[in-house]
Amino acid sequence: MLSRTLILGALLLAVVIFHAEAYVPRIIRGRPKGGFVGIPDTQSAQNGNDPTPPPDQWFEQKQDHFDGINLLTWKQRFFSNGSFYKKGGPMFVQIGGEGEANPIWMMEGAWVDYAKKYNAYCFLLEHRFYGKSHPTPDMSVNNLRYLSSEQALSDLATFITAVRKELGGPKVIVFGGSYPGSLAAWFRMKYPHIAHGAVASSAPLLAKINFFEYMEVVDSALRTFDASGTCNNAVAQATQGVQELMSTYKGRRQLKSLFQLCDDLDPNSKKDISNFYSTIAGNFEGVVQYNKDNRAFEGAVGTNITIDTLCGIMTDTSKGSPTERYAAVNSLMLKTYSQKCQDFKYDKMIDEMRQTQWNSSAAEGGRQWTYQTCTEFAFYQSSDSKKQPFGHGFGIQFWLDQCSDIFGPEVNVTLIQQRVERSNEDYGALGIRISRVVFPNGSIDPWHALGVLKDLGPDAKAIFINGTAHCANMYPPTAQDLPALVAARTEIETSIGQWLAD
Structure with missing residues (x-):
């Protein structure tokens, strides 16, 4: 038995209050x-x-x-x-x-x-x-x-x-x-x-600022569905289709409908566009990272969705064009996580991540982990590699900017580089x-x-x-x-x- 001075046994009631407009991505920085x-x-x-x-x-x-x-x-x-x-x-x-x-x-x-x-x-x-x-x-x-x-x-x-x-x-x-x-x-x-x-x-x-290898492994993992890369090719074609639609007003309206977006796409807001590309690629990132890992015992949501599930959709030509199939994957994820529409607004995400109260949705861990990546490890999963099918819409600068946008201008590229080097030297x-x-x-x-x-x-x-x-x-x-x-x-x-x- 452990002593009473060591164990202060007590049950706490914790009520987490989520803001009505809270937006923190389902997967952020992995x-x-x-x-x-x-x-x-x-x-x-x-x-x-x-x-x-x-x-x-x-x-x-x-x-x-x-x-x-x-x-x-x-x-x-x-x-x-x-x-x-x-x-x-x-x-x-x-x-x-x-x-x-x-x-x-x-x-x-x-x-x-x-x-x-x-x-x-x-x-x-x-x-x-x-x-x-x-x-x-x-x-x-x-x-x-x-x-x-x-x-x-x-x-x-x-x-x-x-x-x-x-x-x-x-x-x-x-x-x-x-x-x-x-x-x-x-x-x-x-x-x-x-x-x-x-x-x-x-x-x-290994602490690393530009963790572009993350998306390369996602690419490799998708090839386990079909070694010939049929799934990867479909994702690449879908990404190209999204980029083409993004170039016109009519196309952006079509994207809003296809991907059930909460807001209109503004081509002048580069960070919104980057966040959109990151979000729809994130549908694949999360599934790959936890593919068939038996989290079901925890009550985890979406454990039945696997690489086979997503690639099955992407390679099913009866479900429309590659872009429409890409959108179908997004719809599946929205339904799985009981989301009415797909958020992507950068400022909305940043505003939520700036919340400092323990009862905010950011306190679930998103703000804290973001701070640790900005001040110790980085680990930013950019789209800068050519060896992946998700395009290059969320490059390393998109991730670096979030540090200063959330925590202030002093948390800049120079600081991040110094802290990453220190982590590697220390450990x-x-x-x-x-x-x-x-x-x-x-x-x-x-x-x-x-x-x-x-x-x-x-x-x-x-x-x-x-x-x-x-x-x-x-x-x-x-x-x-x-x-x-x-x-x-x-x-x-x-x-x-x-x-x-x-």
Whole structure:
């Protein structure tokens, strides 16, 4: 049992008030609403496990770990599950990321299977500034200076040290997927005396301003539908058709009807046009990134829509011209996410992302993650590559401008470049020196282009999983899992056992 001074168990009621005119894209900078791993539905099937999730618990943290004069503290949310624990077992810590943490992960997922095997005590620590973990009264630019991966790693170190002491000093294995996967690797590197090993799933370790490779992987993923590229060719033809319609007033009216746009297209508003092109390409980006990844256990929306679904539409000539089929994909996504029309107005998006209140729709994570990309990692999925079928309507400048438009002119290209270089210098990028870590990545996942794909050493192994998507190895196994995915989970489990034996 953990002490009452450590666990301040309490349930909070959180009411998220969405503005009537709120507009935050479904997927922005590769991040869907809810975070890279999504917001689970705690009422979903539990595969025979106890359906009652563990309650919110709270740990007191410093607001700033690097300023000795700042004595302010705040309460960070975490969850725990000791039902698998036996004396002498390890401590497993799942690292929260750029979305609300959810206790369903304390009962489901591959890491729970590992916890059962190795008798681990499980913890999930929510990332500062996300979910209910609020270090400041709001998300003003002045307050967001406390939001960084470095502060998050220090939060982890403080939390794990305290809990580990109460458990008698067990070995600690950290887990994370996507950005938290990067945090897992960085934590193992920076705090090897605390973390004994790390599972860094789908972890982008290379900070990069122009992440044009993202769209190249989307192109490659679509070719898994048809190696001859029929789907890709249809998308390219559709993009050309959209561009032609965009050039005339009549054509723009037709686009508004076809894509069920909320507003008229103004050819003089370059950022609106770029946002439109980015949005309709985003319909494919999100599906590719999470293709067949078994998120259904979370209650995730749209898990039945796959690459096969979209390419089936794009290659079905009975559904009209390529442009009409492209619009049909958009209509499917609008219906799936219960949207009446397709937003694309740049200023409307920026205005929403400027909201600083915790009850705004931007507080779901969009504002915070955008800030982290502007001040640490960039990761901007531009259309600048020629090796993709979505045209070149959302180039790198479109993404860079958003930083200064949202957070002020001081967050400019020069600052972004400096911060990206600093991140790579601080964490080692793809040349990180590390041991007792595995790096699972899926071939379908666009983020693998920034991840570790070859072994860094005898005890720092890359696990490249052909045919799988973002963080697929983290989800509960199913009978439909590819053999490569089954093998990857087994390799991870074996590696953990070897680390614990060391």
